[in-house]
Amino acid sequence: MKRLLPFFLCFGILVFWSSCREDFEFRPSTGNLVFERDTVFLDTVFNNIGSSTFNLKIFNRSDEDIVIPTIQLERGVSSFYRMNVDGSTGLEGDQEGKFFEDVELLANDSLFIFIETTIDISTLPTLENEFLYTDRILFDSGSEQQDVDLVTLVRDAIFIFSQRDNTTGLRETLTFDVDGDGNPDETTLEGRFLEDNELTFTNEKPYVIYGYAGVGSGQTLTIEAGARVHFHADSGIIVTDNASLQINGEISNDPEALENEVIFEGDRLEPLFSDIPGQWGTIWLFNGSINNTINYATIKNGxxxxxxxxxxxxxxxxxxxxxxxxxxxxxxxxxxxxxxxxxxxxxxxxxxxxxxxxxxxxxxxxxxxxxxxxxxxxxxxxxxxxxxxxxxxxxxxxxxxxxxxxxxxxxxxxxxxxxxxxxxxxxxxxxxxxxxxxxxxxxxxxxxxxxxxxxxxxxxxxxxxxxxxxxxxxxxxxxxxxxxxxxxxxxxxxxxLQVPFDILGISRTTSPDSGAYESIIFSDDD
Missing domain, CATH: 2.160.20 (Pectate Lyase C-like)
Known part of the structure; x- marks a missing residue:
């Protein structure tokens, strides 16, 4: 019996202490939330292509457990943004990802909001094929309301993709003469051949390619100076028998912007993906393709x-x-x-x-x-x-x-x-x-x-x-x-003498340097 006394004594103290704690009760927030930043930039996305997931951390710096009555997008159900609050998608139906009620946050604790977007630019006015889409996350309402801005730059683009079979759910694959025997062969490469009106890529809008864009026999794909070509995962260009690829970039005045070069890269525009390898497949000059030329192109990240x-x-x-x-x-x-x-x-x-x-x-x-x-x-x-x-x-x-x-x-x-x-x-x-x-x-x-x-x-x-x-x-x-x-x-x-200018357009003198670049004097910033 003596051994049981310490146990019952401790148990009684614990019950008494618990019943006296008032801070297990969540009090309404009073507009004192702290945010790691006041604006979330979701970088640049293409029309109708989903963004990466971005996060926002919210802090309760007080010594009280609080409840946030509402967290919602200002544009409501029409917003192109969607949220996840600490693993919850919020209310069901059309408000899912848009509206959250009674979100609890312990004293001196924090929570994450995860944010994504997919924007249909056709419903919005555009300027120079770009649109700055904004919204706000609203916390609470009335005098206690706080907010965080959401900003995304959306680019319009020309999309090239193969059709999907409604029965099988599979996309069409390329068929062409692979082995050179004169008979077309079925391949497992998703994609389609470019139509006649698609055989010139201009610099008016970026191009986004899903699967492989094929250049058919006897045809030429011409890509003009300043064009931007983006590839989805496992995508690229195939130039088949007796077909040609002509990339006609020009030297740029700005070596950073490369405004006149033709640039090939993936379709993820966020800075995180700016130098990540393996994002797309290849430019494939197939056996039998002829007279392919590439001038002033930057090809990266595949x-x-x-x-x-x-x-x-x-x-x-x-x-x-x-x-x-x-x-x-x-x-x-x-x-x-x-x-x-x-x-x-x-x-x-x-x-x-x-x-x-x-x-x-x-x-x-x-x-x-x-x-x-x-x-x-x-x-x-x-x-x-x-x-x-x-x-x-x-x-x-x-x-x-x-x-x-x-x-x-x-x-x-x-x-x-x-x-x-x-x-x-x-x-x-x-x-x-x-x-x-x-x-x-x-x-x-x-x-x-x-x-x-x-x-x-x-x-x-x-x-x-x-x-x-x-x-x-x-x-x-x-x-x-x-x-x-x-x-x-x-x-x-x-x-x-056969290559009188380097890749930046600098003249090669009577004492030229090996490599693609003529030497320069590096500045202190280099």
Missing amino acids: TIGILAEGNDSGPTDKLTITNSQIYNFSAFGILGRATSIRGENVVINNIGQSSFAGTLGGRYNFTHSTIANYWDTSFREFPALLLNDFVQIDATTIATNPLLEANFINCIVYGNDNPEFILDQQGDVFNFKFTNCLLRFDNNNLEGTQNFMFDDITFYEGNIFNEDPEFRDPFENGLQIDETSAANGLANPLFS
């Missing part, structure tokens, strides 16, 4: 920037790419397979595997290009530059194809790994040459590597190895060089 296949022995190059930048891809910047690519003033960086990979032989000629890789998100298996002449069929079988030529002249091939170029030969024909390039390949730090005949001018002439190019900010794709760079004055002027 899986493979450009995938070019076939046409390695034709009279003209399958792809000519000039004055263009390719950044932030989870696999490859440019991946060539038995193809022919010519590049001038090309910049590639921050790629999950190789920035440029010329595989299964072919023809590749690059002048005054910067092929870098400062990827630091995950392990990278391949170097910035990869050349080979084979494909692995199975565990014991490989197929080879001649590397007819691979010339890199006045280029920089560098990165945060060693080596940053690999030449992997299996067949009999493997022709390559590096001329007046700054290269990263340090044999002294690599066990078991071959010599690569660095002293043989048949393959290497006028190069510098393993000297830091002193890029401005390579991890943020700043690949300009200053006057202290090892690439300064390295270029062969005879080849510079």
Whole structure:
């Protein structure tokens, strides 16, 4: 019995103390809520595309438990915003996500409001294809009312998407001659071929592509200067047999705005997604496509920037790419397979595997290009530059194809790994040459590597190895060089005459620099 006394004594004290506590009663709020910010900017969204989820934290700094009588959107059920308050969607029906009653908040505690929006711009007046949509979150009413502003910039756009089958729920897939036997093949790639009136992309409105937009046989997709092309997840462009892609960007006056360049990126416009790889698929120049040209384009944030296949022995190059930048891809910047690519003033960086990979032989000629890789998100298996002449069929079988030529002249091939170029030969024909390039390949730090005949001018002439190019900010794709760079004055002027201006339009002098950029004097802000 003596052992039970302490228990009953403590229990009695606890019951008495609990019955005397008045602060378990929630009192109405008195307009003293504290907000982490007075405006929630939901950044920029496209018409009818949902935003990311944004949050707002609300604090009760008082020593009393309170109840907020109402939390609601000022526009009510007509608002394009929707909310979730600490896991609750509020009242049911058309007020769900719009109206909440008697929200409890403990003393010196906080709660989260999660906010999203999907806006139909067709119901709103627009100015220059943009509209600033606003609303307010109202807390309580009358003299106790407090509010937080909501602001979203909405862009109108031209949407290209495949149709959905109402019975199966699946979207249509592309059908075209994949194997070159003259018969169309069904693929699993969601998308559709562009209509004749869709074969010119202008700069009047952005384009948003769902699935793959196909360029049919004999057709040409022309993309004009200043156009903006956005891709949803697993989307891209496919250029099929005897079709062409012509990207006609121009040099911009503002190197930040890039007003005249053609820009390819994902369809999430929030700053969080501005440099995230893997948001979309690829620009696929399919086997048999011809006369593809890209000038002044910025291509970023997908899986493979450009995938070019076939046409390695034709009279003209399958792809000519000039004055263009390719950044932030989870696999490859440019991946060539038995193809022919010519590049001038090309910049590639921050790629999950190789920035440029010329595989299964072919023809590749690059002048005054910067092929870098400062990827630091995950392990990278391949170097910035990869050349080979084979494909692995199975565990014991490989197929080879001649590397007819691979010339890199006045280029920089560098990165945060060693080596940053690999030449992997299996067949009999493997022709390559590096001329007046700054290269990263340090044999002294690599066990078991071959010599690569660095002293043989048949393959290497006028190069510098393993000297830091002193890029401005390579991890943020700043690949300009200053006057202290090892690439300064390295270029062969005879080849510079073919590319007389750098990617920014700066004239190459009698002592030109290797890479896509002429050197400048960095300011204190760089």
